């Protein structure tokens with residue numbers, strides 16, 4: 001136990017001194033990156049499209065954004081970005097690459113890290129490898145204002161690890177009853193471990209604002225009444241044909257269809273997200289806290 005605590009302190013100190021070093025080189029004030037994990041109960045609800053387009057919008061608003069694609073096997077942030085990545089987290093784990101070496105640059109300065117098979121390897125790491133990886137991940141702190149983690153769907157160990165480690169979670173659902181039921185199941189699982197988790201809800205593929213508000217209010221009321229979780233409404237995205245059209249040509253819709261409904265919705269969500277920084281949260285939502293928690297979960 002003591003050994004582990006000492007290792008953690010070393011990691012945090014290393015990250016702090018790295019941030020100070022970088023700060024003195026660039027003369028910019030050191031800042032802590034805000035870590036937000038995007039997840040869903042059911043698959044295929046639009047997480048990856050949401051993550052990529054939100055990242056671009058946040059970047060257009062002046063934030064430095066990095067996406068970590070933590071969807072093992074089916075990761076496709078790069079496909080939606082229209083930019084294939086050469087490396088993934090495995091290269092950091094096995095080939096001695098630094099995290100900055102595997103950052104790919106997408107549109108509007110948004111950078112991303114592909115998880116690939118590296119995400120699966122996380123649970124098999126020994127302590128030294130884990131410390132090494134977390135130290136490397138910590139270097140992103142000075143590279144980003146916001147880190148968005150796109151996960152797969154559901155209750156698998158790796159998805160839950162990211163969800164539990166992240167103070168802020170965006171849960172995406174669609175109006176389909178199965179999607180809402182699975183979202184509720186995930187909220188329940190999260191609440192068992194962290195009743196104070198900051199969960200923000202986005203309803204995707206809605207036919208109207210009225211439909212979206214109905215679902216948001218219902219999910220909030222049921223979660224508060226039966227499991228004592230206070231959810232935050234982040235907004236909705238219309239079911240919009242510009243989304244699949246953009247996926248086909250591998251260009252994010254916020255760039256390709258600047259006036260479509262979905263782009264307007266993403267802009268509203270980005271504004272609310274920036275406004276609600278810290279709302280309803282106790283403790284840090286930053287990268288150091290995230291790394292600290294991941295370390296506890298995996299070791």
Ligand SMILES: Nc1ncnc2c1ncn2[C@@H]1O[C@H](COP(=O)(O)OP(=O)(O)OP(=O)(O)O)[C@@H](O)[C@H]1O
Pocket residue numbers: 040042043044045046047048049050071074151152153204205206237238239240241243244245247262
């Ligand atoms: N607002 C929307 N309007 C219309 N279609 C949408 C919308 N959002 C997503 N889609 C479509 O839904 C499909 C799934 O989207 P996406 O890959 O982003 O989901 P996902 O939740 O990341 O899936 P997975 O769970 O497999 O990772 C895509 O074909 C996409 O075009």
Ligand SMILES: [Mg+2]
Pocket residue numbers: 047048049071076151152
């Ligand atoms: Mg996805």
